Amino acid sequence: MFIDTVLLKVASRCNLDCSYCYVYNMGDEAWRTLPKRMSLATEDAVARSLGELLRSQGREFSVVLHGGEPLMLGERRLASLFSKLRTNLGLGCGISIQTNGVLITPEILDCCAEHHVTLSVSIDGPAEVHDQFRIDRRGQASHAAVEEGIRVLQAHGAGADLFSGVLAVVDPKTSPETIYHYFKYLCVPSVDFLYRDGNHSALPFGKSSVSSTEYGTWMSRILDCYVADAAPFRIRMLDDMLKLALGGVGVKEGVGLTDYGILIIDTDGSIKKNDTLKSSPLGDAFNETWNIHHDELQEIAVSQAFRDYHVAQRPTSSLCTNCSLLKICGGGMLTHRFREGTGYDNPTVFCADQTRLISRIYDHIAHYLSMESA
Numbered sequence: 001m002f003i004d005t006v007l008l009k010v011a012s013r014c015n016l017d018c019s020y021c022y023v024y025n026m027g028d029e030a031w032r033t034l035p036k037r038m039s040l041a042t043e044d045a046v047a048r049s050l051g052e053l054l055r056s057q058g059r060e061f062s063v064v065l066h067g068g069e070p071l072m073l074g075e076r077r078l079a080s081l082f083s084k085l086r087t088n089l090g091l092g093c094g095i096s097i098q099t100n101g102v103l104i105t106p107e108i109l110d111c112c113a114e115h116h117v118t119l120s121v122s123i124d125g126p127a128e129v130h131d132q133f134r135i136d137r138r139g140q141a142s143h144a145a146v147e148e149g150i151r152v153l154q155a156h157g158a159g160a161d162l163f164s165g166v167l168a169v170v171d172p173k174t175s176p177e178t179i180y181h182y183f184k185y186l187c188v189p190s191v192d193f194l195y196r197d198g199n200h201s202a203l204p205f206g207k208s209s210v211s212s213t214e215y216g217t218w219m220s221r222i223l224d225c226y227v228a229d230a231a232p233f234r235i236r237m238l239d240d241m242l243k244l245a246l247g248g249v250g251v252k253e254g255v256g257l258t259d260y261g262i263l264i265i266d267t268d269g270s271i272k273k274n275d276t277l278k279s280s281p282l283g284d285a286f287n288e289t290w291n292i293h294h295d296e297l298q299e300i301a302v303s304q305a306f307r308d309y310h311v312a313q314r315p316t317s318s319l320c321t322n323c324s325l326l327k328i329c330g331g332g333m334l335t336h337r338f339r340e341g342t343g344y345d346n347p348t349v350f351c352a353d354q355t356r357l358i359s360r361i362y363d364h365i366a367h368y369l370s371m372e373s374a
């Protein structure tokens, strides 16, 4: 079993208080007992252990600094952490930061450029969309500060290399065309659209029933903008689904049938399998007592518990295993399959949305082929 991605939670607190955040606002209070920042000793253990993992599995992986807000570590601590990671990992492993963008400074960007670290910024769209949910601890809007952070990033001498794109949480009540054109205006290189958390027993925000298609319809309209655009930014979910529909392989978790090995290391050094499961009631059942100070990542990667978790990501519902769209859809993310009583043995709660979107993808492919043959 290979590890593809390691999420490093270097700060357990955040300077924003987004109402949909699965870390702070989905009923999980574990963050209150964690160290606010990863200690230097834990950083040392993480860097050494990641180096061991790289040598042992002989395959590179991505390291993503997450939080909380990772830039709360500050420029000097970030520089020291990057240096340790690069010493142990060389330049082969990608290192990136998922940030809310508010604390981006030219000095932090200098440090990222020096250590070949990229940044993805969380922004949901224009102010009226973003500020509905992404507010600070005093309830104040954050959009202006985030957009300013993106401008600082783009203005940096190495900005084109540093800025990998944005991560946008979908609100299906908004206009997808407005959001698409806003990201064009921002000149982002790519957008990773993320659906809101939820499951069959606690429907995601904006979804009126399991069979409704608010998200699928919204993403289909984004797809229409994307296809009509002569110079679109990359959209990972659509790129992957289009590739899968044409017989290729995908790279995004929750799309297609490719297996993903993801581990999370928290600020206290504890190692977990999947953070997003915190938003479903069985989340705790997936947590072990592994810690970077007494367990080796390469041993965790081959452990039965990790293999079991890996296998659990594959859809088990007969609706999925017999579905003609399985190769493209993949049955969705594990956390979205949960239902009281049946656990994770269900299609994703976004099944109807996936069906709608994939059908639109096939419409576009058929249209393209008919134009080619005309």
Ligand code: SF4
Pocket (backbone or CB within 6 Å): 315, 319, 320, 321, 323, 324, 325, 326, 329, 330, 331, 332, 347, 348, 350, 351, 352, 354, 355
């Ligand atoms: S979630 Fe729905 S569309 Fe996706 S594979 Fe399962 S049954 Fe098919």
